[in-house]
Amino acid sequence: MLSRIRRILRPFLGIAFFILLWHLATLGNKRTDVAGPYLTLLGLRDLLLQGVLLKNIVASVFRVAWGFALAALVGIPLGLALGRFAVLNQLFNPPVQILRPISPIAWLPIATLLFGRVRWFDPSDLAAIFLIFLASFFSITTSTASAVANIETKYVRSAQNLGVTGLRFATKVLLPAAMPQILTGLRITLGIAWVVVVAAEMLGVSSGLGFQVNDARNNLRYDIVLAAMVVIGLIGLLLDAAMRSIEKAELTRRGILRAN
Amino acid sequence: MSGPSPVKIRVEGLFKEFRTKKGAVSVLEGVDLEVLTGEFVAIVGPSGCGKSTLLNCIAGFEKTTTGTLLIDGAPVTQPSRKRVFVFQETGIFPWLTVSENVGFGLFDRSAKERDGIVAKNVALVGLEGFEKAYPAELSGGMKQRVEFARALAVESDVLFLDEPFGALDAFTRLEMRREIARIWKATGKTCLLVTHDVEEALELADRVAVMTRRPARIAKVVDVNLSRPRDSDDPAFRALKDGIFDFLGVERRV
Ligand SMILES: Nc1ncnc2c1ncn2[C@@H]1O[C@H](COP(=O)(O)OP(=O)(O)OP(=O)(O)O)[C@@H](O)[C@H]1O
Ligand SMILES: [Mg+2]
Numbered sequence: 119m120l121s122r123i124r125r126i127l128r129p130f131l132g133i134a135f136f137i138l139l140w141h142l143a144t145l146g147n148k149r150t151d152v153a154g155p156y157l158t159l160l161g162l163r164d165l166l167l168q169g170v171l172l173k174n175i176v177a178s179v180f181r182v183a184w185g186f187a188l189a190a191l192v193g194i195p196l197g198l199a200l201g202r203f204a205v206l207n208q209l210f211n212p213p214v215q216i217l218r219p220i221s222p223i224a225w226l227p228i229a230t231l232l233f234g235r236v237r238w239f240d241p242s243d244l245a246a247i248f249l250i251f252l253a254s255f256f257s258i259t260t261s262t263a264s265a266v267a268n269i270e271t272k273y274v275r276s277a278q279n280l281g282v283t284g285l286r287f288a289t290k291v292l293l294p295a296a297m298p299q300i301l302t303g304l305r306i307t308l309g310i311a312w313v314v315v316v317a318a319e320m321l322g323v324s325s326g327l328g329f330q331v332n333d334a335r336n337n338l339r340y341d342i343v344l345a346a347m348v349v350i351g352l353i354g355l356l357l358d359a360a361m362r363s364i365e366k367a368e369l370t371r372r373g374i375l376r377a378n
Numbered sequence: 379m380s381g382p383s384p385v386k387i388r389v390e391g392l393f394k395e396f397r398t399k400k401g402a403v404s405v406l407e408g409v410d411l412e413v414l415t416g417e418f419v420a421i422v423g424p425s426g427c428g429k430s431t432l433l434n435c436i437a438g439f440e441k442t443t444t445g446t447l448l449i450d451g452a453p454v455t456q457p458s459r460k461r462v463f464v465f466q467e468t469g470i471f472p473w474l475t476v477s478e479n480v481g482f483g484l485f486d487r488s489a490k491e492r493d494g495i496v497a498k499n500v501a502l503v504g505l506e507g508f509e510k511a512y513p514a515e516l517s518g519g520m521k522q523r524v525e526f527a528r529a530l531a532v533e534s535d536v537l538f539l540d541e542p543f544g545a546l547d548a549f550t551r552l553e554m555r556r557e558i559a560r561i562w563k564a565t566g567k568t569c570l571l572v573t574h575d576v577e578e579a580l581e582l583a584d585r586v587a588v589m590t591r592r593p594a595r596i597a598k599v600v601d602v603n604l605s606r607p608r609d610s611d612d613p614a615f616r617a618l619k620d621g622i623f624d625f626l627g628v629e630r631r632v
Binding site for chain 2: 280291294295
């Protein structure tokens with residue numbers, strides 16, 4: 119019982135220690151300088167009173183959701199194919215691996231060129247979604263392909279043996295067999311996407327948490343800069359926790375994790 | 379049955395090489411084996427002698443290098459629903475329920491037909507009431523039963539069993555041996571069992587093929603003319619067992 123309390127308390131202790139360090143390092147700073155925890159808290163209050171925080175959160179989450187979902191929609195089937203067929207892998211893995219290390223931010227000029235003329239949709243939104251898509255797509259494709267390559271032979275053989283081929287094989291065997299590893303890949307990718315969206319919103323958009331950080335800096339409100347950073351961190355944590363619980367549910371259903 | 383049974387599986391002068399980074403590894407070096415329709419044949423041999431490789435070749439999972447490999451007179455080129463493989467650590471799909479697993483090979487039947495066949499085979503292996511359960515909720519023996527049901531549901535006429543009881547504890551293993559004997563008797567399928575357990579082979583099989591390591595081929599085939607159910611304490615049973623151990627040059631006493 120006592121050890122359980124300790125286990126629950128320890129993370130809070132870690133956070134308290136971190137806040138203390140932050141406090142000491144920023145002692146005596148005004149809000150035009152790197153703000154301390156207390157000023158940040160006041161900044162958060164101002165941010166809430168300004169009424170833009172929710173709008174900016176929604177904007178960022180919206181972009182990540184679209185970019186990430188589209189990337190999963192294209193990347194998972196492509197990854198299944200690359201992991202399954204050596205020929206496709208030899209053909210398409212090299213370009214994927216060359217494009218993957220390019221920071222999505224480097225695509226921004228191309229994105230603005232591509233979407234600059236779009237009128238039926240906010241072009242800056244499209245550019246950000248495109249960057250998130252790129253950030254997620256290569257990562258999802260690669261992790262799905264490696265998940266498929268690691269499937270146990272007996273599952274593939276069982277399906278072959280029972281005459282299950284083609285699309286049925288892909289959806290009933292390949293995808294579910296690779297699912298635990300694909301979900302881990304998706305979770306890590308969502309983390310990357312969240313990091314990228316903030317960077318993407320620093321340039322050329324007028325909403326989102328990245329914009330919020332930049333805007334506050336232009337007004338010399340570092341308390342709000344830090345408040346926005348805290349919000350970014352907390353939402354990232356939430357996204358990760360959501361993906362983790364999906365992963366855990368899947369593993370529990372398979373008996374890989376014990377239900378409790 | 380009247381008259382001698384026709385040959386189901388014919389293996390003659392079968393060679394298999396694996397190409398590895400260190401060059402070609404010769405794993406089967408002239409295997410000869412004949413299995414009659416409805417017969418239960420076991421293959422025993424020391425670990426690593428190539429038993430699984432042989433079974434994988436016969437099932438059509440591995441390409442052979444040279445030699446004859448015929449089932450029902452036709453060369454084996456790929457796996458078929460007519461001949462189903464039962465894997466050691468069960469190849470049933472953990473993401474499907476028991477009935478979905480059993481019906482997995484029946485995708486080209488109507489839903490009604492499929493439900494009927496699934497129910498029949500679930501009953502045959504004694505898993506009524508577990509149709510909606512996921513494999514994770516079943517014991518090792520029950521999972522193995524699901525796999526048998528899945529193999530039987532597609533109306534296969536050959537079962538390949540590669541150490542199907544290897545992952546089970548001693549009690550369950552005994553129970554599953556009785557189970558496979560019962561299923562074999564009830565369905566009349568041709569069974570080819572690979573095991574390193576000589577006693578298991580002698581309890582189940584009509585004939586036991588003994589495989590050696592160098593050269594990797596079947597060196598001896600023992601007829602098991604004992605009535606079923608068999609008793610491993612029966613002197614005739616023991617004599618057969620001793621014969622196989624002597625042949626393999628294994629010291630049995632610990
Ligand atoms: N894909 C492969 N590539 C290279 N060598 C292989 C391959 N598969 C099997 N071998 C080799 O072939 C030999 C026979 O393997 P196999 O699995 O058929 O033996 P086994 O008789 O089934 O052994 P066990 O009783 O331990 O299951 C082993 O030396 C193994 O290393
Ligand atoms: Mg083996």
